[in-house]
Amino acid sequence: MKGTALITGASGGIGKELAELFAQDGYHLVLVARSGEILQQLAAELSAQYKIQAEVIVKDLEDPSTAFEIYEEVREKGIHIDFLINNAGFGVYGEFVNTALQAELNMIDLNIKTLTALTKLFLPGMIRSRRGGILNVASTAAFQPGPLMAVYYATKAYVLSFTEALANELKGTGITVTALCPGPTNTGFSDRANLEQSKLFQMGSMNAREVAEIGYNGFMQGKTIVIPGMKNRLLSFSVRFLPRKTVTQIVRRIQALKPAAAMQSKNFTGN
Structure with missing residues (x-):
């Protein structure tokens, strides 16, 4: 066997597809999410x-302390993690003044704190073995401010910046670090917040398998940023050439929901 990949948020969407891609290439798995029955299946x-070994760890990753629990459980089982896939994440839609503070604090804990803690804990083992990689699932949201999802966009900007810095620090160690930055993706991400009524999703979305395949291939090639x-890709790079104020205004327009849908907006999970 080639090694073991630990994947957070593996119960559905991009995480589930990544799990299958690793498995079909002969990697063992450690699958982490809070949906125990789905993970076991x-x-x-x-x-x-695929004749591989797949361990299940049921944790609510919105609590950053679970990162230490996951690390200890993996260590007690004698499993060496070669690849860490920080996929779990969620977002909150709405004007910041109206959104729930606790939901946004939980989002920061999951999207930033848990991701950072898991990376800190598992990276030293990879460096000792001089092989491995970390795939952080960010978003095209990472490239600009995001009115109506202000905190979510900011968390993904952190993930991208963190990934690029680590990739530079780890040159020559045998470890690669990649940020996967998908745009709108059919993962249940839009449905739970009625975002299918936003211009962003009306412009078109990709399916989770396609995003996962592009991300997986780019990760295995050692790319630092992968935008499916x-x-x-054009939208992400074009914002570099526009004034920040203009970019922010554009994002606000494409994030806006139709009036009826806006009345029903709520939290959603996804990347």
Whole structure:
């Protein structure tokens, strides 16, 4: 076997697709999410189909202390993590003055604190073995401010900046660090907040498998930033040439919901 990948948020969407991609290439898995029954079923299916070992750890990653619990559980089982996939994340839609503070604090804990803690804990083992990689799932949201999702966009900017800095620090160690920055993706991300009514999603979205395949291939090639889809790449790089105020105004327009949908907006999970 080639090694072991630990994947957070593995119960659905991009995380689930990444788990299958690692499994079909012969990697063992440690699958982490709070949906225990779904994880157990996925682990059983992947183990049977690809003849790999798949461990399940059920944790609510919105509590950053679970990062230490995951690390200890993996260590007690004698598992060496070669690849860390920080995929779990969620967002909150709405004007900042109206959104729930606790939801946004939980989002910061998951999108930033847990991701950082897991990276800090598992990276030294990779460096000792001089092989491995870290894939952080960011978003095209990382490239600009995001009115109506102000905190979410800011958390993804952190993930991108953190990833690029680590990639530079780890040159020559045998460890690669990649930020996967998908645009709108069909993962249940839009449905739970009625974001399918926003211009952002009406412009088109990709499916989770396609995003995962592009991300996986870029990760294995050692790329630092992977942006699936030509449209997403063009939009992400074009913001560099516009005034920040203009970019922010544009994002506000494409984030806006139709009036009826805006009345029903709520928290959603995704990347």
